[in-house]
Amino acid sequence: QLQLLESGPRLVKPSETLSLTCTVSGDPITNTIFYWGWVRQSPGKEVEWIGSIYFTGTTYDNPSLKSRVTLSIDTSKSQFSLTLTSVTTADTAIYYCVGGRGIGARPRYFDPWGQGTLVVVSS
Amino acid sequence: EIVMTQSPLSLPVTPGEPASISCRSSQSVQHTNGYNYLAWYLQKPGQSPQLLIYLGSNRASGVPDRFSGSGSGTDFTLRISSVEADDVGIYYCMQALQAITFGQGTRLEIK
Numbered sequence: 001q002l003q004l005l006e007s008g009p010r011l012v013k014p015s016e017t018l019s020l021t022c023t024v025s026g027d028p029i030t031n032t033i034f035y036w037g038w039v040r041q042s043p044g045k046e047v048e049w050i051g052s053i054y055f056t057g058t059t060y061d062n063p064s065l066k067s068r069v070t071l072s073i074d075t076s077k078s079q080f081s082l083t084l085t086s087v088t089t090a091d092t093a094i095y096y097c098v099g100g101r102g103i104g105a106r107p108r109y110f111d112p113w114g115q116g117t118l119v120v121v122s123s
Numbered sequence: 124e125i126v127m128t129q130s131p132l133s134l135p136v137t138p139g140e141p142a143s144i145s146c147r148s149s150q151s152v153q154h155t156n157g158y159n160y161l162a163w164y165l166q167k168p169g170q171s172p173q174l175l176i177y178l179g180s181n182r183a184s185g186v187p188d189r190f191s192g193s194g195s196g197t198d199f200t201l202r203i204s205s206v207e208a209d210d211v212g213i214y215y216c217m218q219a220l221q222a223i224t225f226g227q228g229t230r231l232e233i234k
Contacts, residue, residue: 047172047215049223062222064124096171103178104154108219109162109175111183 002027004097004114012091012121018084022097029078030055035100035107036073036080037085040093040117048093052100052107053080061104087121094118125149125218129226135233136206144229146199147218153196153220158218163192163201166228167212173208178203208233 004081008020022036029036039061052060053071061069065084073080083089097114100107126149136142146161153159156227159179164172174183176192178201189204211233216226 045213045228047217047228049217049225049226061135101177103158103160104156107223108158108160109174109177109217110164110172111177113171113173116171 002099004099004112006095006097006114006117007015008117008119010117010119012087012119013123014088014121018080018087018091018115018119018121019073020095020097020119021079021081021115024078024080024099029075029080033090033102035060035097037100037107038055038071038109039080039096039098039110039113042093048052050082050084050095054102087097092119124220125152125224127216127218127224127226128231129188129214129216129229132227132229134229134231135234136203136231138208139205142203142206142231143212144214144216144231146194146201146226148197148199148218151196151220152218159195161194161199162217162219163193164215164217165210165212166215167209170212172215204232206233 005023005024012018035052037099038050041047059071070083094116096116098110128147160184161179163176166172180192191202213228215228
């Protein structure tokens with residue numbers, strides 16, 4: 001059964017860079033049906049897609065975050081990663097890694113979701 | 124950006140009674156291939172969201188058949204035929220025709 005597990009610092013200072021990694025187990029990260037991605041949920045429960053990446057390295061970006069987001073993938077480690085630069089308190093959220101199911105060469109729905117990791121931006 | 128609007132935002136339901144949640148998009152989420160790129164998720168208390176419905180009306184694996192999705196274009200509905208205590212949580216719709224966006228969530232509670 002496919003499982004996703006987020007890891008990374010839980011506290012980041014304003015203006016610095018947030019970095020998270022998701023480890024994939026139970027299915028090859030090179031499985032062609034998956035578009036690996038990141039979704040976050042604010043304390044007010046608003047849910048926002050951050051972006052997705054295919055095992056080839058092709059990325060799909062949220063235009064509202066694109067200038068600050070970098071996605072990468074390491075198939076040898078079965079991991080994909082998120083970096084978000086110049087963070088502010090508005091970036092405080094639970095960050096989930098997700099397995100996006102693809103149709104027509106784009107992610108169309110997310111299943112499964114990781115357990116999520118709370119990242120707080122504070123000095 | 125396609126804006127997703129859910130209603131109601133809060134839904135108190137008596138166990139055994141039906142429930143429905145509406146999701147409307149600011150523009151059609153139907154692709155030229157006929158698929159509606161609309162999914163529904165349930166986030167139970169203390170858990171990650173879980174997929175309920177994809178492509179507008181397809182139940183995800185393991186989802187009870189009391190859950191159903193319908194609609195096309197800009198108007199979609201999630202129905203629960205007979206609410207159980209385990210259905211409590213926040214329900215989200217999500218479109219994936221363009222850059223993915225979510226609705227604001229509907230909190231279902233038991234009366």
